[in-house]
Amino acid sequence: MTAIDGPAIARAPRRPGTRALVRRRTAVFLKYLSLVLASAVVLVPLAAVLLTSLRTSTEMADGAALAAPHNWFNLHNYVVAFNDGHMLRALWNTSFILFFSVLGTVLIGSMTAYAIDRFPFRFKKLVMALFLIASLVPSVTTQVATYQIVNRLGVMDTRWAPVLLYMGTDIVSIYIFLQFIRSIPVSLDEAARLDGANSFTIYWRIILPLLKPAVATVVIVKGVAVYNDFYIPFLYMPDDDLGTISTSLFRFKGPYGAHWEVISAGAALVIVPSLVVFLALQRFIYNGFAAGATK
CATH class of the missing domain: 1.10.3720.10 (MetI-like)
Incomplete structure (x- = not known):
C-alpha cells in the first residue's frame, strides 16, 4: 500500500452499523404498514358497499359482505334506490x-x-x-x-x-x-x-x-x-x-x-x-x- 492510498482509505465513509440499519428498516416498514392499515380502514367499507349494491337478495343470503357479485353490471338496485328514494x-x-x-x-x-x-x-x-x-x-x-x-x-x-x-x-x-x-x-x-x-x-x-x-x-x-x-x-x-x-x-x-x-x-x-x-x-x-x- 502506498502513502497516497492511506488518506484515501481514511476518508472513506463508514458503513452504518447493523443495529442502525435494522432500526431504519423497521421504521420504514412500520411507516408503510400504518399507511396500508389506514387505507384499508377507509377502502374496505367502501368496497363492501359497492359489492353489496351489485348483488341480488339471493346472493345476499348466501355470500359474505366482500363476496363478488355474479353480475358486475346489475344496476337494478340503483334504479330502485334512485326512484323509490326520490x-x-x-x-x-x-x-x-x-x-x-x-x-x-x-x-x-x-x-x-x-x-x-x-x-x-x-x-x-x-x-x-x-x-x-x-x-x-x-x-x-x-x-x-x-x-x-x-x-x-x-x-x-x-x-x-x-x-x-x-x-x-x-x-x-x-x-x-x-x-x-x-x-x-x-x-x-x-x-x-x-x-x-x-x-x-x-x-x-x-x-x-x-x-x-x-x-x-x-x-x-x-x-x-x-x-x-x-x-x-x-x-x-x-x-x-x-x-x-x-x-x-x-x-x-x-x-x-x-x-x-x-x-x-x-x-x-x-x-x-x-x-x-x-x-x-x-x-x-x-x-x-x-x-x-x-x-
Missing part, C-alpha cells in the same frame, strides 16, 4: 342548501376576518377568544335554544332553516380567511383609500380577489360537510318533500329494512359524487391549508 328531488334540495350555505359562509367569513384584521376596536382579543370558545362547545348542547330560535323566525320545515344554521356556525372558515388576510399588505388598503375607495370597495375589489386559495379551501371543506350532514336537515326539515341526500338514504330503513343491497345502492349514490369531487379537488384543500399555515 334521489332527484333530494339532490335538488341538497344543491339548494349547499349553494346558499357555501355562498353565505364565504361572504360572512371573509367579511368578518377582514374586519377583525384591518379595523382596530376594543375587546378584539375577547372576540377572538369567544370565537374559539364557540368552536369548542358541542353543538348538541345548544340545540334546544337553537330549535326555539329557528321556530320563532318562521323558517322551520323550510330549506332556509339549515342554510341559516350552516352560515352562522362556521368558525373554522373565519380562521382560514384570517390567516390569508394577514398576508396581504396593508399598503394596498392605504393606496386604495388615497384613491377614494371606501372599506367595502377595498374588500370587494382588492381583498376578496386575493383570497381565491382560501375561498377554494372553504368551499370544498364546507361543501363536503353540508353534503354529508344528516342531523340538521333531519331535525329542521321533517317533511318528506324536503328530504336531502342523507335523510332520503335514512328513509330506506322502512320499506327496505332487510334489503341491504338496495340500501347499499342508495349509499353508493350518496358517496360517489362527493368522492369524485374530493379526488378531483383535493390539491386545493391541501394547498390551501398549507399556504394558510405558512402565511
Whole structure:
C-alpha cells in the first residue's frame, strides 16, 4: 500500500452499523404498514358497499359482505334506490342548501376576518377568544335554544332553516380567511383609500380577489360537510318533500329494512359524487391549508 492510498482509505465513509440499519428498516416498514392499515380502514367499507349494491337478495343470503357479485353490471338496485328514494328531488334540495350555505359562509367569513384584521376596536382579543370558545362547545348542547330560535323566525320545515344554521356556525372558515388576510399588505388598503375607495370597495375589489386559495379551501371543506350532514336537515326539515341526500338514504330503513343491497345502492349514490369531487379537488384543500399555515 502506498502513502497516497492511506488518506484515501481514511476518508472513506463508514458503513452504518447493523443495529442502525435494522432500526431504519423497521421504521420504514412500520411507516408503510400504518399507511396500508389506514387505507384499508377507509377502502374496505367502501368496497363492501359497492359489492353489496351489485348483488341480488339471493346472493345476499348466501355470500359474505366482500363476496363478488355474479353480475358486475346489475344496476337494478340503483334504479330502485334512485326512484323509490326520490334521489332527484333530494339532490335538488341538497344543491339548494349547499349553494346558499357555501355562498353565505364565504361572504360572512371573509367579511368578518377582514374586519377583525384591518379595523382596530376594543375587546378584539375577547372576540377572538369567544370565537374559539364557540368552536369548542358541542353543538348538541345548544340545540334546544337553537330549535326555539329557528321556530320563532318562521323558517322551520323550510330549506332556509339549515342554510341559516350552516352560515352562522362556521368558525373554522373565519380562521382560514384570517390567516390569508394577514398576508396581504396593508399598503394596498392605504393606496386604495388615497384613491377614494371606501372599506367595502377595498374588500370587494382588492381583498376578496386575493383570497381565491382560501375561498377554494372553504368551499370544498364546507361543501363536503353540508353534503354529508344528516342531523340538521333531519331535525329542521321533517317533511318528506324536503328530504336531502342523507335523510332520503335514512328513509330506506322502512320499506327496505332487510334489503341491504338496495340500501347499499342508495349509499353508493350518496358517496360517489362527493368522492369524485374530493379526488378531483383535493390539491386545493391541501394547498390551501398549507399556504394558510405558512402565511
